[in-house]
Amino acid sequence: MSCFRYPVAVRVLAAAAFLSAAGWAVSAHAADAAAGKQVFQQQCAICHADKPGVNKIGPSLFGVVGRHTGSEKGYSYSVANKNANLVWTPENLDKYLDNPQAVVPGTKMPYGGLKNATKRANLIAFLETLK
Numbered sequence: 001m002s003c004f005r006y007p008v009a010v011r012v013l014a015a016a017a018f019l020s021a022a023g024w025a026v027s028a029h030a031a032d033a034a035a036g037k038q039v040f041q042q043q044c045a046i047c048h049a050d051k052p053g054v055n056k057i058g059p060s061l062f063g064v065v066g067r068h069t070g071s072e073k074g075y076s077y078s079v080a081n082k083n084a085n086l087v088w089t090p091e092n093l094d095k096y097l098d099n100p101q102a103v104v105p106g107t108k109m110p111y112g113g114l115k116n117a118t119k120r121a122n123l124i125a126f127l128e129t130l131k
C-alpha cells in the first residue's frame with residue numbers, strides 16, 4: 001500500500017500548484033486595464049465619455065466605480081436608472097454589463113450586454129482607473 005501514497009501526494013501537490021497558477025492568471029487578467037480601454041473605446045465611447053462632466057447619449061463614466069446609480073450631475077436619467085438604488089461596485093457593474101435590463105429593468109441604455117467575462121473584467125479594471 002505504502003507505494004501508492006507517494007504518487008497520490010505528488011498529484012495533490014501538482015493539482016494545488018496548477019490551481020494557484022490558474023488563479024494567478026485570472027487575477028492578472030482582471031487587472032488588464034489597457035485591454036479594457038480598448039473595449040471601452042469600441043463598445044462604450046460612442047455613448048459615454050471617460051472625462052468628468054461630459055454627458056453624451058449616456059452619462060459620463062468618470063468616477064463611476066463606487067458611484068450611486070443615477071447620480072451624475074446634469075444627466076437626464078430614466079426613472080428606472082434614477083431609482084435603481086445601487087452602488088456601482090465592480091460586482092454590480094459585472095452583472096449590469098452582462099445584462100443591463102436584468103439589473104436595471106426599464107433602463108434606456110440601448111446595449112444588449114457584453115457576454116465575454118474576461119472582456120468585462122478588463123473593462124471594469126479600466127473603469128476603476130477613471131478617478
Ligand code: HEC
Nearest residue numbers: 043044047057058069070071077078081107108109110111
Ligand atoms: C448606445 C448608447 C450606449 C452604449 C453603447 C452604452 N451605454 Fe451605458 N448608458 C447609456 C444610456 C442612455 C444610459 C442611461 C440609462 C438610463 O438613464 O436609463 C447609460 C447608463 C450606463 C450606466 C449607469 C450610470 C449611472 O450613473 O447610473 C453605466 C454604468 C453604463 N451605462 C456603462 C456602460 C458601459 C461600460 C458601456 C460599454 C460596454 C456602455 N454603458 C454602453 C447608453 C449607452
